[in-house]
Amino acid sequence: MRLKKFSEYSETARVSVLSAAVGLCAGAAAVVLIKAIGLLHGSLGTLDAWSAFRLLPAVGMMLSYVVIRYLVRDNVSHGVTKVLLAVSRNDSRIKPHNMWSSMLTSALTIGFGGSVGAEAPIVYTGAALGSNIGRKAGLSHRSITILVGCGAAGAIAGIFKAPLAGVLFTLEVLLFNISLSSMMPLLISTVTATVVAYVFTGDYNLFLCQIAPFSLQRMPFYLILGLFCGLCSVYFLRTTLALEDRISRRIPEGPLRWIICAAALGGLIMLFPPLYGEGYDALGSLLQGDVVTSEISSPIQGLLSSGWGIPVFFLLVMLAKVFSMTLTNAGGGVGGTFGPTLFVGGVAGFALVRSLNMGFPALALPEQNFVLVGMAGLMAGVMQAPMTAIFLIAEITGGYDLLLPLIFCSAVSFGTTRIWERYSIYTKRIAASGDLLTHDSDQAVMTLLNTADLVRDKYPRIRKDASLRRLVALIKESTAAVIAVTDRDDRLEGIVDVGEIRGLLFDTKNYDSRKVKDVMSAPPASVYSGEKMDSVMEKFDLTNAWRLPVVDRDTGRYLGFISKSRILMAYREQLREISSE
DSSP, rough: OOOOOOOGHHHHHHHHHHHHHHHHHHHHHHHHHHHHHHHHHHTTTTSSSSHHHHHHHHHHHHHHIIIIIIIIIIIOOOOHHHHHHHHHTTOOOGGGGGHHHHHHHHHHHTTTTTTSBSHHHHHHHHHHHHHHHOOOOOOOOHHHHHHHHHHHHHHHHHHTOOOOHHHHHIIIIOOTTGGGHHHHHHHHHHHHHHHHHHHTTTTOOOOOOOOOOOOGGGGHHHHHEEEEHHHHHHHHHHHHHHHHHHHHHSOOHHHHHHHHHHHHHHHHHHOOGGGGOOHHHHHHHHTOOOOOGGOOTTTTTTGGTTHHHHHHHHHHHHHHEEEEHHHHHHOOOOBSSSHHHHHHHHHHHHHHHHHHHHHHHGGOOHHHHHHHHHHHHHHHHHSSHHHHHHHHHHHTTOOGGGHHHHHHHHHHHHHHHHHOOOTTTTTHHHHTTTTOSSSSSHHHHHOOOOOOGGGBOOOOOETTTTHHHHHHHHHHEEEOOOEEEEEOOOOEEEETTTTTTTTGOOOOGGTTBBHHHHHHHSSSEEEEEOOHHHHHHHHHHHHHHHHEEEEOTTTOBBBEEEHHHHHHHHHHHHHHHHOOO
């Protein structure tokens, strides 16, 4: 009996097997990244605080910049956003170097004290693993997309040991229109990645939390925390994007930007030492209720010697984290906003609850609980992913006793943020460009359709100074209903609608005296080769045309025609693909 080759099995079976392989690789990558960052932190921890805060982040940023500029030669920042773009506009194709480049550069950045998170780079790494394994196996675009999601989910599961959160992250943030039948590969991947993480790191957890029992009487204060986290989320999102834009516009990429960003980052860390690195050590202390202010060496340490100075100090840390994160990435470092979101949420929760306890001592609110719930609240707002926030925090801290406050705070924060911000920090720029896939199947299909793929160049061309006889001969040779009129450089000058000039075709006495320019007309509208499908359909609606010419945006060169019938066929095919079980 002959054994089947792997390629002979159904695609569903192959995806299930490959999802385990992707989860294995993503989990291993997460372990390697965690170990590398820990190794660098440990080996550099002997330096005095002044040298560490001033020099090490700058060194890590420079090393990352050198790797990207001279070895990778590609932009690897904003990992989650790049995955979203790959899914919506690049057939889920992610370059092979992303299987290691994001991981290497983020390890250098964070290991040397860069104030960013490792989660987005490892998500990019996991997604790249899924993309390249799927392509190597010869899978369809839909199956490759599922493996991209498996890689991202496995990366989150591996770094946090939170399989359910990995699945929810993929569903809420990355793959909006995934079918229920695709859940099994995601679960296989996350479970595999979590097992790998446990095998190599044991029971080690990023966050250990000593939480107080849940009390229904404290629910109004979780409402206040949710509102506060929503406002902080708006600040986090808008400040990050605005600062990124301002730096990119005003400071050219290169040594000058590195010097300015490194100096500013060093100054912030000197003022606020918890900004050094991911900040998980400080966050862990807050979760343990161990706020050791005496070990914080800062020029503004005087704040920490007074009761109200402590929440003020941590409120300033919360506000400054957005700047330190953006400066790290702008200066050449590689890291994400996932970790800083957790950090800012925890610090926001602490600053709020310490202020409430100092103002109203009789409340005696448990600070660790509010730190924990604040982490979920800010993630729900900044990432627009409340389910991920709820179950990630519950899984990584064992805080299921606080499930109700987690749900309540996350929902309030999410709703508050949505008043001002419709999109998450990952999707806002993509939405502005029209490349964002959403849960709306119709909108998702329109986003996936590529104008350039629907252009047909079967229509004949003619010069405007050609005779009517030449035009008639061209009509006889072709079945096209429209003819493009172009100049010597192939730029579109007009069109000839065969139906509109049908009466002239029988007037043979004017075949030589009349020219094409006498019978051509201006097109009702022109479509550009890279134009978004929403814009194309709007032009069809406004002109009531059946087909429109397509030209190059920069040169005006004629490329062909796009028709309503072709768009409708492509729409139906794409809708069938994303809706199939």
